[in-house]
Amino acid sequence: MRLGHINGVYGLRGEVRLFLYNPSSDLIGGRVRVLLVAPDGSRRPVELTVRPGSGRRILARVPGVTTPEGARALKDFELVLLDEELPDPDEGEWYHRDLIGTSVVTESGRLLGQLREIVTGPGMDTWVVRGPKQTVWIHARLDDLVEVQPGERILVRDEAVLDV
Secondary structure, three states, rough: EEEEEEEEEEEEEEEEEEEEEOOOOOOOOOEEEEEEEEOOOOOEEEEEEEEEOOOOOEEEEEEOOOOOOHHHHOOOOEEEHHHOOOOOOOOOOOHEEEEEEEEEEEEEOOEEEEEEEEEEOOOOEEEEEHHHHHHEEEEOOHHHEEEEEEEEEEEEEEEEEEEE
């Protein structure tokens, strides 16, 4: 899960400024294990110490980084929460990463294809399912999801399928 990115340097001791996608996150004021993902795709696990700064700033200390130059070298690195740090989803909720690639079938037995993309929206997500001959869209309403077994099968009501 992407948490945010490093968007600058703070002070003379190597702290970095963070841009968090959810600034009201529980991350502020503690330690968190993350993957630092460089713009070139390389990754390294670290434990950040995160604290609030002045105004709306969110600051972090990266182990081994003690100078502004060292902090500047981390600009634009993404912060990705490690899988083992993710909380278990509530009943009727799933992580997108667990659903992508799952086969989707209607109640009447029609194999639609595999869930390839999830388009998030304000009221509900829409799933893009691609099969060998077609692409269909499904509004992911709990009422239309008969059974969800991430990685195995998603069973949907026939009426939920929007052919395009």
